[in-house]
Every structure is written in structure tokens, then in C-alpha cells.
Amino acid sequence: MTSGECRAGDTAWLTKCAADNVPLSALQLFWEESSNGDPSIQSKWDYVTTLSHISGEPKEAPVDEVLNTTALFSEASWTTNYGVLTIFTEFQFVTAKYGIAILMTGFATPIVLTVLGHLPFMTGASDKLRHYLVYPSVIGTYHVRPLPFNLGNSPTIGHAIFILFFLTITVVLTGVSIHSTQPHSFFTKYQEIMNLTMLRTGINAFALPLVILFAGRNNALLWLTNWSHSTYTLLHRWIARIFGLFTTVHSILALMTYKDIGAYPVEEKLPYWIWGSVATVTVSIMLVLSGLYLRRAQYEIFIISHRWIYAAAAVWMFDRLMRVGRILKNGMRRARVTAVGTGHVRVDVNGIRWSGEPGRHCYAYFPTLKPLRPWENHPFSVMPTYMLQLSTAGLTFFIRKSAGLTRYLETNPSLPILLDGPYPNNATSSIMECDRVLLIGGGIGITALLPWKQAHRNVKLAWSVKAADSALIDAIHPALDTLPAVDKDVRIGNRLDVRALLESEEAKGWGKVGVVVCGPGGLCDDARVAVVSMRGRGVWVLEVDAYSW
Incomplete structure (x- = not known):
């Protein structure tokens, strides 16, 4: 060449x-x-x-x-080239439109579905559809709990429909409007179709803004829709897999095309080819490193492996600036850390004046625990401190010590802490409209449930604690004492029978019952299955406050 x-x-x-x-x-x-x-x-x-x-x-x-x-140029050669380039220019224009359409599909669908759900005639239908689309898992009872061998988290049927819809739109818009223009100046018909498909898959692979948007804590769709952060996190992973698939197909087609026309030895030395190869390999590595088995074992490696791509994304920058803004607004605080038994700690942060609304969490940074990695942070459900003791302002959260940062937490009267929050878990309006709210918790899941006690006039609490963690009951008892005995069921060392709890509420004749569950993955999935099994037996609304990383 x-x-x-x-x-x-x-x-x-x-x-x-x-x-x-x-x-x-x-x-x-x-x-x-x-x-x-x-x-x-x-x-x-x-x-x-x-x-x-x-x-x-x-x-x-x-x-x-x-x-x-x-x-x-000869007239014939000029005419051929002009026709080829004209049609190719139109192809690029159409391809750009299809790429925008794919992005808008992912962005607008949650908004449209949220608006539809608020239409007057949809109220009854929404209550019924939840039992068929929102609550059931695609694979058995797995959702919050990971699949065997840490293969990942199963989507619900509603999640799966969205994923399949998005994939279908992407595949269709990749295949349509690809036409051969023969005679061609450079390619045979086979080579031309491969080249155009390669270009189309390359453009349509860039669902990257959606991948980054859905992963953000300050995702604009969290404000515009009633979909939860955990839903967007799950969709983030699936759209990333689609993005990775199209990136791989694009690279394979490029390799096949240029080998077929004999240009590969020259093209492979050009900067665009070299960096395209680097990008493809990097995306492949990221897909492997993003597996649940690694996220659970080495969360920090998982985070670092993503950072190369964030730097180029305006959405990522907006999310990070919002995080910094929230942290600066809250300021550097001092937390009082108190041991609760051998496996948990209570963290009190004075002077924080957040509303006591239920369904809120924040991300806590403990920069002095691991000075070489001050960026590490973890999400925790929060509750107002005044629910446990006399206090004008402050928040409290309970932490189970496990591998990673939390294992370094020990009794400390003045531990530096940074707070990024508060953030909503799920929209609370549908629960607040219920006649009765059943709160089901396990272990430190009680933290997310107690604010509901003040937000709704008619609640019942069912909470189970392992025998080894019974110290949690003593730490929580000031808040528990305000509930009538008939409306609380606290068990030590015994699992909750979620189905029996729901049937008990059904027998009382409530028209619409809200179920809020927070605790281990098994308990959350049991509650989801139990609510699904109650379809046709009154109106049930489920909210699961859980983090499926």
C-alpha cells in the first residue's frame, strides 16, 4: 500500500x-x-x-x-466510485440514527413505563401485573441470592423482558438497511456485506453511555422513574454484556474482512487497528473480571478494572461530581463506633439532619482505616439516631463485620467518616398507599425497616436473629419497645415462615398489604416467592431493600 x-x-x-x-x-x-x-x-x-x-x-x-x-479518472470508474461513496455516506447517516435510537430505547423505556403506571386506569392492572412480571424470578427462587457457583443474579421476569426487548431492538437495527452496491470499487458482494455489518456493529456497540448511566448512584433515571437502583445495576450488567458481544462481533468481522481483501498485514500496523485491538481485549477482560465470583472476592479489583473507561464519559463525571458534592455538603464527621457482640458494630454520626423517611441508604468512607485506599466505600441502610436514644440530630447504622474494609471496624469514640448520601432504595409511594405494612427482616436488615414504623400508621414487624447475634436485640430494643406486642414478632435462632406471615395478614382482611423485606438474600428471595404465591388473594405490594453486588 x-x-x-x-x-x-x-x-x-x-x-x-x-x-x-x-x-x-x-x-x-x-x-x-x-x-x-x-x-x-x-x-x-x-x-x-x-x-x-x-x-x-x-x-x-x-x-x-x-x-x-x-x-x-475514467467516466466508468468515476461513476462507480461516486455511487459507492454516496450510498456509503447515506449508510453512515442511517447507522448514526439507529445508534441514537438504541440509546433512546434504553433511556426512554423506563420513563414511559413509569408514566403508564401512573395513569388512572392502570392502578388495578399494575397491582396484578406485579405478581406476574415484577416479583417472580426467571430462575426458580433466585434473585437476591446468587445462582450456584456465583454465576450471577437471576433477573426477574420484568427485567428479562426489558433485556430481551433491548437486545431485539439492537439486533434488528444492526441488520436492517444493509444493502450491496455492485459493481463496487473495493469489495465483492460478500466482502461489502461483511464490511457494512462490521461498521454497524461497531456503532451499535456503543451503548456505553447507558452502561455508565445505569451504574451511577446519581443516575438521572432514578429521579425520573420509580425503578430502583438495584434494578438499574442489574440492567447495567446485562447491557454491558450486550455491548461486549457487539464489540467482539465487530472485531471478528473486521479481521475477516481485511484478511479476505488482503489488507490485514498493512492495517494491523495502523494506530486505529492497534487501539481497536486493545479496546476489544480490554472489554473482554472487563467482562470476565465483572463476574460475581470476582466482585464478591475482590471488589476493589473489579472497581479498578472499570476505571479506564469512565474517564472518557461525561455521565461518569457528572455522577462523580455529584458524589463529591454530597460528601462536601455532609462534611468530614466523627463517628462513634461501638461493638455489638462479636460480629457487629453500631456507628453513630452526630449532627446529620436528614429526614427520617424510610427506604434510604448512604455510602460510608472510613479513610483512616485503610489510608492507602481511602476511596473504598460501602452502602449501608440508615436510621435516625433519635429512634434509639435522645438525640436532636444524627444517624445510626449497624454493620456486620466481614471481609474487606468492615473487618477493621473496632470500638472507637471518634473515627473520621465521610458520607455520600442519602440515596433512595425504591419508590416508597406504593407501600405508603397500603392499608397494612408487614416488615420482614433478618439480622442487621432491621436498620432499613425501623423508619417504616414511623412513616406508616399500621405496621407489623417480623424479625429473626441468629443466636450468636442476639446482642443486636439489646442494641435495638428502645425502638422495638414503641411497637405493641401484637405487632412485633422477634425470633432468636429461628427462621421466619414468610408464607405463614402473609397468610396471617390475609386472614385479617386488609384490602392492600405492603411487604417490605431486608436481610440475607435467602430471606429476600423467600419473601418474593411468597408474595408471588399470593396472587389472586388480595392486593400485595413488595419492596426488597437489598444490595446484590
Whole structure:
């Protein structure tokens, strides 16, 4: 292949690029960017100077001969090239529109479904559809609990429909409007179709803004819809897999096309090919490193492996700026850390004046625990401190010590802490509309449930604690004492029978019952299955406050 340096200094080539009936400004721009195939190499003459070196009437360019004189394209060659380039320009325009359509599908669908759910005639239908779409899992009773061998988290049927819909739209818009234009200046029909499909998959792979948007804590869709952060996190993972699939297909088609036309030995040395290969390999590595088995084992490695791609994303920057803004607003605080038994700690942060609304969580940073990794943070459900003791302002959360940062938490009267929050878990309006709210918790899941006690006039609490964690009951008892004995069921060392709890509430004749569950994955999934099994037996609304990382 002729190099840019060769074209830039070759008189025959430069004078051959001259043209008539085109504005001089357009010709000069083409000259600077494309005349020698490499815009970084300056040709020996500008366009006007080149014209002055054309003498006499150029003849038609010879076929299959070395070009060493000023020559004209043949009419047939010009017509073919013009047709090919015109249609290719239209193809690029259509492809760009399809790429935007894919992004808008992912962004607008949650908004449209939220608006539909608020229409007057949809109220009854929404209550019924929840039992068929929102609550049931695609695979058995797994949702919050990971699948065997940590293969991941099963989506609900509603999640699966969205994922399948998005994948279908993406595949359809990848395959339509791809047409062969023969005769072609460069490709056979087979090569042309492969090349166009390669280009289309490359553009449509860039669902990247959605991948980043859905992962953000400050995702604008959290404000515009009633979908939860955990839902968007799950969809983030699936759209990332689709993005990875199309990236891989794009790269394979590019390799096949350029090998078929014999250009691969030249193309593989060009910067775009090298960096495209790097990107493909990186995406493949990220898909592997994002598996649940690694997220659970080495969460920090998982986070670091994502950072290369965030830097280029405006959505990522907005999310991070919002996080910093929330942290600065809350300021550097001092937390009082108190041991609760051997496996838990209570963390009290004075002076925080957040509302006592239920369904809120925050991300806590303990920068002095691991000074070399001060960015580490974890989400925790929060409750107002005044629910446990006399206090004018402050918040409290309970933490189970496990692997990672939390294992370093020990009794400390003044531990530096940064807070990013508060953030909503799920929309609370549907629960607040219920006649009765059943709170089901396990272990430190009680933290997320207690604020509901103040928010709703008619609640019942069912809470189970392992025998080894019974110290939690003593730590929580001031808040428990405000509930009538008939409306609380606290068990030590015994599992809750969720189905029996629901049937008990059904027997009392409530018209609409809300079920809020927070605790281990098994308990959350049991509650989901139990609520689904109650369809047709009154109206049930489920909210699961859980983090499925």
C-alpha cells in the first residue's frame, strides 16, 4: 500500500487529485485532510500551487500501471466510485440514527413505563401485573441470592423482558438497511456485506453511555422513574454484556474482512487497528473480571478494572461530581463506633439532619482505616439516631463485620467518616398507599425497616436473629419497645415462615398489604416467592431493600 509520505511528495498523485466544479474551500479542506491519506503529513504543495503545475490536457489514467503523470479518472470508474461513496455516506447517516435510537430505547423505556403506571386506569392492572412480571424470578427462587457457583443474579421476569426487548431492538437495527452496491470499487458482494455489518456493529456497540448511566448512584433515571437502583445495576450488567458481544462481533468481522481483501498485514500496523485491538481485549477482560465470583472476592479489583473507561464519559463525571458534592455538603464527621457482640458494630454520626423517611441508604468512607485506599466505600441502610436514644440530630447504622474494609471496624469514640448520601432504595409511594405494612427482616436488615414504623400508621414487624447475634436485640430494643406486642414478632435462632406471615395478614382482611423485606438474600428471595404465591388473594405490594453486588 502506498504510504502517506509517498503521496505527499509525488507530483503525479497530487495533480491527479485536482477537481472542477467544487468550491475552493471544500477542495482545500479535502486537500489538507485526505489528499495523501494521512492528515498528519503535509503535502509538498497546497491545492492552489498544485493547480499551477498542471499543463496541457490530462489523459485518462492507465489501468494496472504505475501512475507517474497527471491523469483523469475514467467516466466508468468515476461513476462507480461516486455511487459507492454516496450510498456509503447515506449508510453512515442511517447507522448514526439507529445508534441514537438504541440509546433512546434504553433511556426512554423506563420513563414511559413509569408514566403508564401512573395513569388512572392502570392502578388495578399494575397491582396484578406485579405478581406476574415484577416479583417472580426467571430462575426458580433466585434473585437476591446468587445462582450456584456465583454465576450471577437471576433477573426477574420484568427485567428479562426489558433485556430481551433491548437486545431485539439492537439486533434488528444492526441488520436492517444493509444493502450491496455492485459493481463496487473495493469489495465483492460478500466482502461489502461483511464490511457494512462490521461498521454497524461497531456503532451499535456503543451503548456505553447507558452502561455508565445505569451504574451511577446519581443516575438521572432514578429521579425520573420509580425503578430502583438495584434494578438499574442489574440492567447495567446485562447491557454491558450486550455491548461486549457487539464489540467482539465487530472485531471478528473486521479481521475477516481485511484478511479476505488482503489488507490485514498493512492495517494491523495502523494506530486505529492497534487501539481497536486493545479496546476489544480490554472489554473482554472487563467482562470476565465483572463476574460475581470476582466482585464478591475482590471488589476493589473489579472497581479498578472499570476505571479506564469512565474517564472518557461525561455521565461518569457528572455522577462523580455529584458524589463529591454530597460528601462536601455532609462534611468530614466523627463517628462513634461501638461493638455489638462479636460480629457487629453500631456507628453513630452526630449532627446529620436528614429526614427520617424510610427506604434510604448512604455510602460510608472510613479513610483512616485503610489510608492507602481511602476511596473504598460501602452502602449501608440508615436510621435516625433519635429512634434509639435522645438525640436532636444524627444517624445510626449497624454493620456486620466481614471481609474487606468492615473487618477493621473496632470500638472507637471518634473515627473520621465521610458520607455520600442519602440515596433512595425504591419508590416508597406504593407501600405508603397500603392499608397494612408487614416488615420482614433478618439480622442487621432491621436498620432499613425501623423508619417504616414511623412513616406508616399500621405496621407489623417480623424479625429473626441468629443466636450468636442476639446482642443486636439489646442494641435495638428502645425502638422495638414503641411497637405493641401484637405487632412485633422477634425470633432468636429461628427462621421466619414468610408464607405463614402473609397468610396471617390475609386472614385479617386488609384490602392492600405492603411487604417490605431486608436481610440475607435467602430471606429476600423467600419473601418474593411468597408474595408471588399470593396472587389472586388480595392486593400485595413488595419492596426488597437489598444490595446484590
